[in-house]
Amino acid sequence: MSSPELVLKVLRTELRHSGITYKVLAERIGMSESSVKRMFGQKDMSLSRLALICKSAGIAMEDVLRQAADVTPHSDNLTLAQEKSLMASPKLLLVAICCLGNWTMEQIIETYTLSEPECILSLVELDRLGLIELKPMNRYRLKVSNAFHWRPDGPVQQYFREFVVSDYFDGRFDGEGESLLCVPARLSSQSAREIVQKIQQLAAELARLQQEDRRLNPEDRDGFTLLLGFRSWEFSALTALRRNGSGAKTVVATGQGRIHRSEA
Structure with missing residues (x-):
């Protein structure tokens, strides 16, 4: 799926959450309902048109673009070398798992016994390994897909089999x-x-x-x-x-x- 398609998919979702139908949107931007449907059906839109629709619907355009970037297709797994690098450091693996759960750096530090410098260094290393893209203010974007999974016979999966599965099923x-x-x-x-x-x-x-x-x-x-x-x-x-x-x-x-x- 191309980037314009992703943006339109996110925009349609945001419009639906806001209760705005194609008919309502058409009235707000001065177009016919059929023209609006055709515009979305063509799966392409100029930035100026996107800005107009977002403004008319009360939706932040930067949120639409950010969400589209977040769902841009990426790899479903890491390489064997990348997984071995994670397993070499328990704290790095911990931060990686937290990132896959979309934790912020503040939440990681608040929950676990990692100092801020340790957490930042881990984020830098995860950026180097290609799991995340580190952004200003220690924010990040995942560089793996929503269908991400550990390698079936990789070191992380082997660790999970040995230690995690029994702990998981120990619950009620x-x-x-x-x-x-x-x-x-x-x-x-x-x-x-x-x-x-x-x-x-x-x-x-x-x-x-x-x-x-x-x-x-x-x-x-x-x-x-x-x-x-x-x-x-x-x-x-x-x-x-x-x-x-x-x-x-x-x-x-x-x-x-x-x-x-x-x-x-």
Whole structure:
């Protein structure tokens, strides 16, 4: 998706949130509704037209441009060398995870035992590694996509498997907005692939909601983590009870919960 398309996508979202229809917008800028629809449908717009629409709708144009920049397509993961660099420093990995959760530097320092110089140095290093683009006043922009994931067999994922997963599932999953599901099923390969596609769609929906909720105050948001597993698997204790020659497995999907606070 090109930059003009991204800007128009964000603008349409902002207009919808403001309750402004194409008909209302057309009246405010002195155009016909059909012309406004055609203008958005062409997926291109001059800056002067964008400024006029934003002013008429009471929307800050700089916010539209910033949001479009935030969702500009980037890489879905880091290189092996980048992940190894993160794992070489626990504090750098901590700041990286906070950045992926859209924490500000002030929130990181307030929450964890990092000094301001340590946090700034970590941000500088993350900028060098390509995870973020460091901006004035120690602000930053993520340089990875909303579909970002750690490398499947990379050092960060290996660390998570060894230490994080058990800590995650140690929770009760009974808090507000929390859920834990374990759903066994016997499926064809085609059906299993369909489930994987739906999981990917769910991850995209989570990224969209996080982007939209960044407009809220920090106290109105909490940190949630979605951890999904889906594979052909059987609990080893059940496998031990199988009759000889029985080779059927059960496809199992596991669900979600909350592990730490994360703010935009």
